[in-house]
Amino acid sequence: MSGPRGRLRARSGSPAGTALITGASSGIGEALARCFAAGGHDLVLVARSADTLKALAASLAEAHGVKAWAVRADLSEPDAAPRLAAAMKRAKRPIDVLVNNAGVLEYGPFAGMTPETHRRMIDLNVGALTQMLAHFVPPMLERGHGRVLNVASIAAFQPIPSLATYAATKAFVLSMTESLAEELRGTGVTATALCPGVTATNMLSGAARSHEGLGRLPSAFVGTAESVAAEGYEACLRGETIRVPGRLNLAAALASRATPKWLVRRLGGAMSRSIA
Numbered sequence: 001m002s003g004p005r006g007r008l009r010a011r012s013g014s015p016a017g018t019a020l021i022t023g024a025s026s027g028i029g030e031a032l033a034r035c036f037a038a039g040g041h042d043l044v045l046v047a048r049s050a051d052t053l054k055a056l057a058a059s060l061a062e063a064h065g066v067k068a069w070a071v072r073a074d075l076s077e078p079d080a081a082p083r084l085a086a087a088m089k090r091a092k093r094p095i096d097v098l099v100n101n102a103g104v105l106e107y108g109p110f111a112g113m114t115p116e117t118h119r120r121m122i123d124l125n126v127g128a129l130t131q132m133l134a135h136f137v138p139p140m141l142e143r144g145h146g147r148v149l150n151v152a153s154i155a156a157f158q159p160i161p162s163l164a165t166y167a168a169t170k171a172f173v174l175s176m177t178e179s180l181a182e183e184l185r186g187t188g189v190t191a192t193a194l195c196p197g198v199t200a201t202n203m204l205s206g207a208a209r210s211h212e213g214l215g216r217l218p219s220a221f222v223g224t225a226e227s228v229a230a231e232g233y234e235a236c237l238r239g240e241t242i243r244v245p246g247r248l249n250l251a252a253a254l255a256s257r258a259t260p261k262w263l264v265r266r267l268g269g270a271m272s273r274s275i276a
Helices: 027-036 052-064 078-089 115-143 163-182 202-210 211-217 223-236 245-260 261-274
Strands: 018-021 042-047 068-071 095-101 146-151 189-194
Touching: 018 027, 027 042, 027 052, 027 095, 027 146, 027 223, 042 052, 052 068, 068 223, 078 115, 078 202, 095 115, 095 202, 115 146, 115 163, 115 189, 146 163, 189 223
Parallel strands: 018 042, 018 095, 042 068, 095 146, 146 189
Antiparallel strands: none
16 A cells, blocks of 8 residues: 655755654654654644643754754644644744644444534544645645655544544545545655554553453554554655555455445444454
């Protein structure tokens, strides 16, 4: 699941360019920040937790000799993305790599969640990501170079009972990325969807506290944030369209696209009930 390869041509302060990473304070986002810093990219780290971000920015700047800025923002707010884009323009800080990692997961029956819970997932996982793309991709096209890395999920490939809204939002992310990748072909800008499976992050830990079955998943099915980020970083810079980390996850993703929809639904339901 790959697309055309390409080299990132940076035209900002760092020879490697500047990467803006949302949801950078922990988990896959933090691990991606470490990858881009190690690769020589300057960083704009975005999340809601200012203190954690500042500490991470200072640590990465010192360790890798790059510039790193911490920006506190709640991307679920309607004006967050345009404010962030305006701030980068005022600072004359062009973004060479946009990493849309911020997201939220809620596990449980659809009817058991509040309307606010569903809205929050859609606003952040879909709305904020789309707004970030709308504000940061056009300047990349004007400059003739750039990379986009959208963090989706293996859940994007099939409906998942007990993760109905979350899986639907990630299906949107995958579809958006694939469409963008074709629209951007030949422009010097690429779009990549990173589709990890179950990953050991605070998001998983929070869901497992409410649903014990998630904590009983075999270790072979649970990846690390570091390994997922390393694959995402590589795929992004290579200009691949889709990267699914882990052989088991890749096999599952390929199988879901080749299997009849009714069977995929039934298998998803059986798995959901087994860990409930």
